[in-house]
Amino acid sequence: MSIEVRNLSRRFGATVACDNLNLDIPAGELVALLGPSGCGKTTLLRIIAGLEVPDTGSVLFHGEDATHTDVRDRNVGFVFQHYALFGHMSIFENVAFGLRVRPRDTRPGEAEIKSKVMQLLKLVQLDWLADRYPHQLSGGQRQRIALARALAVEPKVLLLDEPFGALDAQTRSLMQELLTQIWEDLHKTILFVTHDVEEAIFLSDRVFVMTARPGRIKAEIEIPLERPRSYELKATETFLALKKRALTLIREEALKATQAGQ
């Protein structure tokens, strides 16, 4: 499912989180939203998910206006930065949640829920943790459960808010691999927010660079790198050139933000 954002603005008091934003995400692409912290990336992602309402402008899913569609009816998966797992539920119940809260006529039976949840837990390679509770898991494991939980409702679009921000470097690269693999298997449109230039380029088909205060899309960089991508790719000239370009864009912004702050 494609995502389009048209002339979208959102302010919080004097802060302009999103200023007349426009972006097009073709169906089935893996796309990064890259920008310095506090530039409104998360706000934009939350507006696309329906967790936040824009002041003006619209969000289109598959060409249809979804600006005022309730978040429940948008069919998006959302992975929160701090996982937001349900602390009082087992891992199994966390993943099953989206299926259990369905209206009675569309709710799958217990056997179906069980097989579906176990299948998802296998997908994120954590089926052996089904009976544990979130507080017993490491950060990377929690993140994977959050991913499985979001996928359980079969969303057409997957939105991830700084999905790897809180993880150590080792776990981070494993999670990046997992995300790429899930994207290749399921071919959903995936949009993720990051402030890590290398991560954005390495994972995505397309990178939107966002500016801070006011939050605008400064550039759209297509990433022509072949898939599957291996780690050697990061040392190639094409990659480094892309990285430099993105870094320059971000740096200009960071400088501007610092000066504005003074």
Place this chain on the structure above:
Amino acid sequence: MSSTAVAATPPTVAAPGVAPRVLRSAITEPVWVQRVLIGSALAFMTLFLFVPLATVFFEAFKKGVDVYLAAITEPDALSAVKLTLVATAISVPMNLAFGVAAAWAITKFDFRGKNVLLTLIDLPFSVSPVIAGLIFVLVFGLQGWYGEWLRDHDLKIIFAVPGIVLATVFVTFPFIARELIPLMQAQGIEQEEAARVLGAGGWQIFWRVTLPNIKWALLYGVILCNARAMGEFGAVSVVSGHIRGQTNTMPLHIEIVYNEYQFAAAFAVASLLAALALVTLVLKYVIEQRVKHQKRAVGDRTE
């Protein structure tokens, strides 16, 4: 080499020939200071908490178990117990519903007048209970705002059971909301948002996500609210009218009986309230541990 040797021997402040003294950690008091502090705290608690509590039970049973039983089973005492239970049974669920609703609204939503609501919730804490009682007399009493209307419709609020319930509700108003608000603020709204994206409706979110996350704090609030509802004296005293067998709650009954020099009887009924306090303390302790656990879980998640 030399540095490890220095570290291994305790640093000394004494001149050669005097036995070296071990330096204490910077925040440890000398033993005698510790003993004096602990001793005085214990003496204070014994004098002001344990002795009075023991006295209540001692005085209650002073004239024997028969007198004790007679005192708590006489019709006026039973009616006071009953009225206390009725007032509590009405006010605690009311404040439970209100407390959860208010905490939910304040912590999960942004709206105008949020601070006004927060201040209003605290009002019963800052107003003297006697004043609270007088407010109800002024509003619902015969000379009050609704006095005539109430008389015309043959409704009695002041000097009757409804007034007592009203006063109790007012005084115990903040307990549950105040207990929930800090916890729910710490928990934030991410889990609710996650549930919403996964397709849960408002009630589903409340029953499946919010309520399990606050249940121990809620129970803690209920227990505090319950204890206060049963023990409230000031506000209830003003609106009650002290009609024996009709509008006396346990605390009021105790005062009347005591003023009539029936000490054993007064202490007998008082011992029931004291026993309630002890049960409350034990429950409070147990639940506090669970609340701490729940707060730790919040820390885990936001880490």
